[in-house]
Amino acid sequence: MTDLLLQAAQVLRQAQRIVCLTGAGVSAESGVATFRDALTGLWSNFDPEQLASEAGFAANPGLVWRWYMERLQTVERVQPNPGHTALAQLEATAPHFVLFTQNVDDLHERAGSRNVHHLHGSITRFCCTSCREEHYLQADERRQPLPPHCLYCNGLVRPAVVWFGEMLPYAILKEAWYAVEHCDLLLVVGTSGVVYPAAQLPFTAKQYGATVIDINPEPTPISEMADLYLPGRSGEILPQVIEAMVGGGD
Ligand code: BV8
Numbered sequence: 001m002t003d004l005l006l007q008a009a010q011v012l013r014q015a016q017r018i019v020c021l022t023g024a025g026v027s028a029e030s031g032v033a034t035f036r037d038a039l040t041g042l043w044s045n046f047d048p049e050q051l052a053s054e055a056g057f058a059a060n061p062g063l064v065w066r067w068y069m070e071r072l073q074t075v076e077r078v079q080p081n082p083g084h085t086a087l088a089q090l091e092a093t094a095p096h097f098v099l100f101t102q103n104v105d106d107l108h109e110r111a112g113s114r115n116v117h118h119l120h121g122s123i124t125r126f127c128c129t130s131c132r133e134e135h136y137l138q139a140d141e142r143r144q145p146l147p148p149h150c151l152y153c154n155g156l157v158r159p160a161v162v163w164f165g166e167m168l169p170y171a172i173l174k175e176a177w178y179a180v181e182h183c184d185l186l187l188v189v190g191t192s193g194v195v196y197p198a199a200q201l202p203f204t205a206k207q208y209g210a211t212v213i214d215i216n217p218e219p220t221p222i223s224e225m226a227d228l229y230l231p232g233r234s235g236e237i238l239p240q241v242i243e244a245m246v247g248g249g250d
């Protein structure tokens with residue numbers, strides 16, 4: 001086992017208050033395309049920021065609806081990978097652990113993580129664009145070319161995700177700021193760190209004295225400032241780190 005993995009295991013074993021921030025990379029090995037890669041095939045000529053926006057939805061609700069129905073079907077068909085499972089094990093062993101994800105899938109929950117907060121919402125939930133009432137998606141609505149209408153006000157139904165240009169859920173963002181300002185370790189997994197305000201969290205953690213560990217096959221602005229940068233895929237690295245941490249492996 002590499003020295004880096006052992007160092008990370010050591011730091012995790014000693015940490016009292018662990019915060020974990022994940023991005024699309026943690027779901028990549030499950031077969032959920034990262035945002036950057038999501039637009040391959042028939043979506044390749046679209047800009048994600050255009051599709052994942054209020055303006056994009058208003059301009060072409062059918063196109064955006066079909067994109068989300070396709071992504072929802074993928075999420076439901078795939079399984080959590082060993083990286084998700086390792087984070088659930090870490091939560092079970094750490095004295096204090098909270099996970100903030102930028103992902104809209106439910107793979108952390110399906111892997112057994114309990115204290116999970118979605119900074120960018122969830123693709124498995126729907127609400128009305130007008131009255132914000134929750135909408136329970138019906139089977140036949142998945143196959144429709146256009147989004148359904150709200151049962152209360154007839155407004156257009158949309159996925160309960162945070163689009164570009166939209167505020168993140170205030171209560172969750174407030175909890176994330178508090179968590180990174182009071183943790184002694186921030187574990188960052190699978191994020192390019194380009195989307196704000198989530199990308200600011202690791203820098204705030206560092207500013208408040210936390211140790212930052214970053215796991216990503218590619219270096220990012222976060223890996224550059226991290227105390228420990230573990231280059232590689234989270235589905236491979238996380239299980240090894242957790243095993244070394246729990247097993248006390250040397
Ligand atoms: C806000 C939900 C403002 C939707 C997402 C102009 C106009 C408006 C806003 C802006 C603007 N310019 C800048 C902004 C701010 C904007 C922003 O930051 N833009 C960026 C692009 C510059 N932010 C916002 O708009 C936010 N809101 O600012 O509101 C405001 C202020 C006041 C009042 C009103 C409004 C909202 C941001 C949330 C957007 N929604 N998702 C959906 O999913 O459909 S963001 C979406 O993209 C994902 O959630 C993810 O977080 C993000 C990035 O996607 P990816 O690149 O795929 O994922 P990630 O970054 O996590 O990168 C993947 C990483 O995994 C890579 O590093 C890769 O190396 C790594 N990897 C790959 N394989 C593996 C791996 N790692 C480990 N293991 C592996 N196997």
Ligand code: ZN
Pocket residue numbers: 128129130131132133150151152153154155
């Ligand atoms: Zn409504």
